[in-house]
Amino acid sequence: MRAVLFENYEQFPSLTDVPRPRPGPGEVLLRVAGAGACHSDISVYRHFKEGQPGAQKPPFVLGHENSGWVEELGEGVSDRIKVGESCLVYGPIGCGLCRKCVQGVETYCENADSLPYLAVGLGRDGGMAEYVSVPAHHLVPLGDADPIDAAPLSDAGLTPYHAIKATLPHLAGGGRHALVIGLGGLGQIGVQILRALTGATVIATDLKAEAREYAERHGAVTVGGGEHQVEEIREITGGKGVDAAFDFVGAAPTVATAAACLAQGGRLNVVGIAGGTHEFSFFTNPYEAYVTNTYWGSVAELWELVDMYRAGQIRPEVERFSMDDALEAYRKLEAGEIFGRAVVVP
Ligand code: NAD
Ligand code: ZN
Numbered sequence: 001m002r003a004v005l006f007e008n009y010e011q012f013p014s015l016t017d018v019p020r021p022r023p024g025p026g027e028v029l030l031r032v033a034g035a036g037a038c039h040s041d042i043s044v045y046r047h048f049k050e051g052q053p054g055a056q057k058p059p060f061v062l063g064h065e066n067s068g069w070v071e072e073l074g075e076g077v078s079d080r081i082k083v084g085e086s087c088l089v090y091g092p093i094g095c096g097l098c099r100k101c102v103q104g105v106e107t108y109c110e111n112a113d114s115l116p117y118l119a120v121g122l123g124r125d126g127g128m129a130e131y132v133s134v135p136a137h138h139l140v141p142l143g144d145a146d147p148i149d150a151a152p153l154s155d156a157g158l159t160p161y162h163a164i165k166a167t168l169p170h171l172a173g174g175g176r177h178a179l180v181i182g183l184g185g186l187g188q189i190g191v192q193i194l195r196a197l198t199g200a201t202v203i204a205t206d207l208k209a210e211a212r213e214y215a216e217r218h219g220a221v222t223v224g225g226g227e228h229q230v231e232e233i234r235e236i237t238g239g240k241g242v243d244a245a246f247d248f249v250g251a252a253p254t255v256a257t258a259a260a261c262l263a264q265g266g267r268l269n270v271v272g273i274a275g276g277t278h279e280f281s282f283f284t285n286p287y288e289a290y291v292t293n294t295y296w297g298s299v300a301e302l303w304e305l306v307d308m309y310r311a312g313q314i315r316p317e318v319e320r321f322s323m324d325d326a327l328e329a330y331r332k333l334e335a336g337e338i339f340g341r342a343v344v345v346p
Helices: 039-047 147-154 158-171 185-197 209-217 229-236 252-260 299-310 323-334
Strands: 002-006 014-017 027-037 066-073 086-089 131-135 139-141 177-181 201-205 242-247 262-270 290-293 318-322 341-345
Touching (some): 002 039, 002 323, 066 131, 066 147, 139 299, 147 341, 158 262, 177 185, 185 201, 201 209, 201 229, 229 252, 242 252, 252 262, 318 323, 323 341
Parallel strands (some): 177 201, 242 262, 318 341
Antiparallel strands (some): 027 066, 027 131, 027 341, 066 086
8 A cells, every 4th residue: 555654764754655554453444534744744754863752763654643434443343343434543552551541641651661652653654544553442433524624633633622621721710811823733723722612812823924814714813923923912911911822833932922921820831842942930930820831632632622523613724635645745834835734635
């Protein structure tokens, strides 16, 4: 079968033929419906070096944001899962036994250091292929909802959903403001989730005017870049600052902007992995503010997110690519030419 293969560190992936996977015990083989191209993949194949945090050992098939139809059940898998059923894949894979894993929070597996890979498509073969094999309990049924447009929910949806849910106490009480920086795959869905779950005023920013217009259409107030950005944002909040800031870029300037906009008791959640840092000291931070990071989300949260998708509360903006054009999806993503999410449809 054809697949997008990450062959070597610091090397652009290739479109190549690999053997069709066979589902192992407790696994299910899916015929892939859609596989999203996440910005993190660029870090995987372009930037990470062996042994660095986040680096996953090549070779493996990319694609950690997948949907598909059940094709075949591996040994020991319950026949409650029906061949032909349409599902989303929960990507993170922990040990399955620790306190975090049994709660479905495999992202924060207590035994992660001793595992051979991080997730489907991160260290083990992912969904940028005609077929992918995944653990059976990582399937989230989609019912009759469109599986291709759903694919980004696995990561571009789940990651902001987890970050936003963890921040809800900061957005309760009325008169609240949330800042979203970076309106790409994650940020666009993040705006929709904030609007669906909270009554906070959503302030959004991106370098691209087109992305800001999108956020406005989804109920956000937007600001452009430039030297007065922080003042503009603080002015929208009546001077108090934002109660929650989500940085979906994570570069030095965006972390600095988010931190400078924070209200007393506010929470800055760095989601983007561009490596920007923040100084935290008594005199440089608003009182009782929090700075944190979040990684992906839990399988239970993915079930919740699918409900929101089915209820029409979230609609990922998807640009579809055939398998022939899969590498073009990554080229465009690197060039900043993707609006919303690129999804490869094999
Ligand atoms: P994307 O390429 O789809 O979107 C990035 C957006 O940020 C683009 O719209 C771009 O114009 C905008 N942007 C870039 N620099 C900016 C700046 N200085 N100011 C304002 N906007 C700027 O990326 P994505 O797939 O949405 O991923 C976003 C980030 O989140 C990446 O760093 C990715 O690796 C990371 N990520 C983290 C997790 C996690 O679990 N923490 C999960 C998935 C992705
Ligand atoms: Zn575990």
